[in-house]
Amino acid sequence: MTWVTVDKVAQYEDQNVELRGWIANRRSSGKIRFLHLRDGHGVIQCVVMANQVSPEAFELSDRVPYESSVIVRGTVKKEPRSPLGYEISANEVRLIAEAADYPISKKDHGVGFLMDNRHLWIRSSKQNALLKLRSVVTNAARSFFDELGFVSVEAPVLTPTACEGTTSLFEVAYFDRSAYLTQSGQLYGEAAAMALGQICVYGPTFRAEKSKTRRHLTEFWMIEPEMAFWELPETIDLAEKMICRIVEAALEKCSTQLKTLERDTASLEKAVPPFPRITYSRAVEILKEKGVEFNWGDDFGADEEAVLSQSFDKPVFVTHYPADIKAFYMKREPQNPKLALAVDLLAPEGYGEIIGGGQREDSLEMLEHRIAEHGLPREPLEWYLDLRRYGSVPHAGFGLGIERAVTWIAGIHHVRETIAFPRLMDRLYP
Amino acid sequence: MTWVTVDKVAQYEDQNVELRGWIANRRSSGKIRFLHLRDGHGVIQCVVMANQVSPEAFELSDRVPYESSVIVRGTVKKEPRSPLGYEISANEVRLIAEAADYPISKKDHGVGFLMDNRHLWIRSSKQNALLKLRSVVTNAARSFFDELGFVSVEAPVLTPTACEGTTSLFEVAYFDRSAYLTQSGQLYGEAAAMALGQICVYGPTFRAEKSKTRRHLTEFWMIEPEMAFWELPETIDLAEKMICRIVEAALEKCSTQLKTLERDTASLEKAVPPFPRITYSRAVEILKEKGVEFNWGDDFGADEEAVLSQSFDKPVFVTHYPADIKAFYMKREPQNPKLALAVDLLAPEGYGEIIGGGQREDSLEMLEHRIAEHGLPREPLEWYLDLRRYGSVPHAGFGLGIERAVTWIAGIHHVRETIAFPRLMDRLYP
Numbered sequence: 035m036t037w038v039t040v041d042k043v044a045q046y047e048d049q050n051v052e053l054r055g056w057i058a059n060r061r062s063s064g065k066i067r068f069l070h071l072r073d074g075h076g077v078i079q080c081v082v083m084a085n086q087v088s089p090e091a092f093e094l095s096d097r098v099p100y101e102s103s104v105i106v107r108g109t110v111k112k113e114p115r116s117p118l119g120y121e122i123s124a125n126e127v128r129l130i131a132e133a134a135d136y137p138i139s140k141k142d143h144g145v146g147f148l149m150d151n152r153h154l155w156i157r158s159s160k161q162n163a164l165l166k167l168r169s170v171v172t173n174a175a176r177s178f179f180d181e182l183g184f185v186s187v188e189a190p191v192l193t194p195t196a197c198e199g200t201t202s203l204f205e206v207a208y209f210d211r212s213a214y215l216t217q218s219g220q221l222y223g224e225a226a227a228m229a230l231g232q233i234c235v236y237g238p239t240f241r242a243e244k245s246k247t248r249r250h251l252t253e254f255w256m257i258e259p260e261m262a263f264w265e266l267p268e269t270i271d272l273a274e275k276m277i278c279r280i281v282e283a284a285l286e287k288c289s290t291q292l293k294t295l296e297r298d299t300a301s302l303e304k305a306v307p308p309f310p311r312i313t314y315s316r317a318v319e320i321l322k323e324k325g326v327e328f329n330w331g332d333d334f335g336a337d338e339e340a341v342l343s344q345s346f347d348k349p350v351f352v353t354h355y356p357a358d359i360k361a362f363y364m365k366r367e368p369q370n371p372k373l374a375l376a377v378d379l380l381a382p383e384g385y386g387e388i389i390g391g392g393q394r395e396d397s398l399e400m401l402e403h404r405i406a407e408h409g410l411p412r413e414p415l416e417w418y419l420d421l422r423r424y425g426s427v428p429h430a431g432f433g434l435g436i437e438r439a440v441t442w443i444a445g446i447h448h449v450r451e452t453i454a455f456p457r458l459m460d461r462l463y464p
Numbered sequence: 465m466t467w468v469t470v471d472k473v474a475q476y477e478d479q480n481v482e483l484r485g486w487i488a489n490r491r492s493s494g495k496i497r498f499l500h501l502r503d504g505h506g507v508i509q510c511v512v513m514a515n516q517v518s519p520e521a522f523e524l525s526d527r528v529p530y531e532s533s534v535i536v537r538g539t540v541k542k543e544p545r546s547p548l549g550y551e552i553s554a555n556e557v558r559l560i561a562e563a564a565d566y567p568i569s570k571k572d573h574g575v576g577f578l579m580d581n582r583h584l585w586i587r588s589s590k591q592n593a594l595l596k597l598r599s600v601v602t603n604a605a606r607s608f609f610d611e612l613g614f615v616s617v618e619a620p621v622l623t624p625t626a627c628e629g630t631t632s633l634f635e636v637a638y639f640d641r642s643a644y645l646t647q648s649g650q651l652y653g654e655a656a657a658m659a660l661g662q663i664c665v666y667g668p669t670f671r672a673e674k675s676k677t678r679r680h681l682t683e684f685w686m687i688e689p690e691m692a693f694w695e696l697p698e699t700i701d702l703a704e705k706m707i708c709r710i711v712e713a714a715l716e717k718c719s720t721q722l723k724t725l726e727r728d729t730a731s732l733e734k735a736v737p738p739f740p741r742i743t744y745s746r747a748v749e750i751l752k753e754k755g756v757e758f759n760w761g762d763d764f765g766a767d768e769e770a771v772l773s774q775s776f777d778k779p780v781f782v783t784h785y786p787a788d789i790k791a792f793y794m795k796r797e798p799q800n801p802k803l804a805l806a807v808d809l810l811a812p813e814g815y816g817e818i819i820g821g822g823q824r825e826d827s828l829e830m831l832e833h834r835i836a837e838h839g840l841p842r843e844p845l846e847w848y849l850d851l852r853r854y855g856s857v858p859h860a861g862f863g864l865g866i867e868r869a870v871t872w873i874a875g876i877h878h879v880r881e882t883i884a885f886p887r888l889m890d891r892l893y894p
Contacts, residue, residue, distance in 0.1 A: 054693045056855045074661025103855035131856040153655040153847045169616040186599040190885040191668050192683050194892045205637045225583040231504025238621050253622050263484045417583045417894035425486045425533035426561040455620040462624045464847035
């Protein structure tokens with residue numbers, strides 16, 4: 035008999051199939067048991083009637099705890115009342131392994147308990163939907179860059195030094211010395227772009243921040259394209275195209291998941307080009323118009339970003355930030371060197387920053403000056419300065435935070451549910 | 465004027481185009497300068513004739529050091545003698561930035577020097593070819609699993625404990641406690657497979673091994689599929705299909721790169737199904753037939769793997785290893801519990817192991833017993849035991865080492881050249 039996954043049952047209407055999965059839920063009605071079987075590809079109702087299966091099969095359908103693993107054989111039947119459109123009329127139910135009493139029930143558990151049981155919590159429909167959405171988002175982003183001819187490059191996780199300052203670094207005992215977990219693949223991405231033209235780094239990045247906000251993880255993933263010979267405007271266009279591609283993929287491939295998440299997709303459907311582009315100075319004006327007290331020159335916090343991102347019904351690009359609040363490697367606006375050729379993308383509905391990037395300083399002299407100004411150690415950055423010594427070119431790039439992007443697309447509150455095993459200040463298990 | 469990358473010039477025959485890149489090489493002949501322009505997408509010869517360009521352009525074509533960045537404008541001309549089939553008849557050469565004297569020349573540098581300058585070394589044609597090949601291999605593997613409906617999952621890098629013993633772990637200061645860098649995403653992949661059916665982990669893994677062999681890095685990338693309800697035989701078939709897909713992609717998309725690497729592709733073309741499948745015991749016989757002294761029960765070292773992998777002209781699967789030399793989570797062969805349902809794939813031409821995997825122990829009792837037997841701490845593995853408590857199912861998976869696979873496909877000697885910024889015991893910079 036053909037083993038079929040739940041997402042494929044429509045191809046087997048009125049045929050006998052075998053399903054393999056776990057009992058996610060159960061209802062009883064007289065001599066009928068309705069088993070909800072989940073197999074990782076979906077959930078389907080299996081109708082087990084006492085007169086259609088063996089007494090043993092009926093008994094176990096009635097008895098075994100949730101999350102017991104079973105094999106169900108039966109006929110695929112059209113069922114318009116099912117969200118899936120189909121159900122299984124079972125003629126055989128076989129137990130693979132009976133579960134112990136499952137710790138996660140329908141009742142409200144605290145997040146701490148659920149996170150302690152994250153390895154089980156990911157089986158529940160909402161968490162499952164989030165992980166599939168994440169997979170679709172990351173694969174869409176990777177394919178987008180692959181099709182454009184960008185070379186996929188892995189930046190090192192173990193680095194000899196900090197990219198953007200020495201605070202919030204995780205230190206690793208590396209044989210007889212210290213190493214640090216990378217905070218961004220960007221500097222290495224720049225070196226790779228000088229070798230390969232246009233590249234894309236995908237990998238985990240780390241911040242030892244003691245902040246416990248809904249937007250921070252200590253370990254998070256970024257996709258970081260870097261392009262030799264590109265300047266700010268075309269980099270913004272690229273970010274726009276990438277976001278549209280990701281959102282399209284989510285709408286197209288994750289309609290079931292977005293329904294499970296009760297996501298208002300109308301808001302996502304608005305994410306079509308062109309996204310508004312405003313300067314930092316204009317953003318400050320908007321904040322003031324909305325009655326937010328804010329001084330030009332300060333950095334936006336989560337609150338300001340939320341106000342700005344609620345002012346537009348699409349993602350909005352904010353450019354030309356004060357150079358003083360941006361990293362040392364940012365190129366200055368030639369007409370006004372107080373400004374950096376930086377760009378952030380704020381997701382709508384209050385979600386705030388999901389992309390940060392800009393054009394990189396390509397003058398050796400200016401970069402040396404900035405390193406001194408920022409009080410950064412010079413020696414570990416010598417290799418980075420070499421990129422300006424040997425054929426410097428205009429170049430630019432950005433980083434998309436995967437968890438923040440998925441949080442927005444899913445319409446959920448906290449980034450911690452968008453990764454299989456989140457790491458936070460107080461969360462290292464499982 | 466259209467900015468065109470070198471890989472696309474064929475589409476612009478006899479048209480005027482703009483190229484942007486770096487001077488990789490130069491020849492002179494009377495009033496002609498032949499500039500080899502590299503732009504990360506390829507290398508093209510630009511013919512600069514004194515009577516076709518300005519005196520300044522001719523002068524700089526003659527003078528500026530290698531790796532200076534330039535914009536060249538000219539006409540794309542068919543040129544059968546060029547490896548590319550085309551060259552540029554230049555009418556303009558503009559300097560972007562003059563390079564300092566480039567440290568890497570055609571002369572033989574030691575590997576230490578080249579690795580100190582890895583950020584520049586990756587610009588050279590062989591290193592460039594290796595990084596592109598790696599990108600094609602990783603993207604082919606990811607697409608392969610994506611198309612099969614496997615969900616991409618990221619396993620955590622920061623873990624509370626070791627997966628396969630406590631030696632060779634990198635320790636991280638994680639706020640007020642210790643964390644360890646992951647050695648494998650597998651255990652987390654198993655949890656994800658119970659939630660999502662069939663999944664694929666891609667990410668960096670770490671071993672603090674003090675070995676300085678040509679097959680070891682301290683930071684390396686793995687692709688690790690894990691499949692609920694799969695057993696050993698179909699897992700072997702999957703690995704075979706994946707390898708074939710990767711090799712096909714390399715042959716199809718990297719013909720130029722394989723030529724640069726002087727790879728004998730005839731050997732790669734032999735990697736078509738079916739790959740031979742032999743047991744460990746048969747492998748031991750082969751070793752003895754070849755005069756290698758070896759005791760049944762010992763693990764194969766690099767030398768034995770090399771002999772075995774030279775005995776076949778295709779990758780060869782070795783199965784049913786003695787359980788004692790395999791990890792605690794390996795399921796035993798029901799007919800002979802001294803053997804593990806393990807599989808390694810040895811690449812041909814002496815390259816040895818590139819895949820390790822097998823069927824996982826799915827009995828709670830057996831797994832508890834193994835953990836005790838291996839002297840592993842029980843508490844940090846409680847969550848892993850939960851996977852057997854709540855609906856245990858047969859499951860299997862494997863891990864492909866990206867660097868080892870690329871080393872074989874490229875036909876090179878040492879894994880360290882297959883990643884942009886390799887990390888070895890004595891190598892953490894750049």
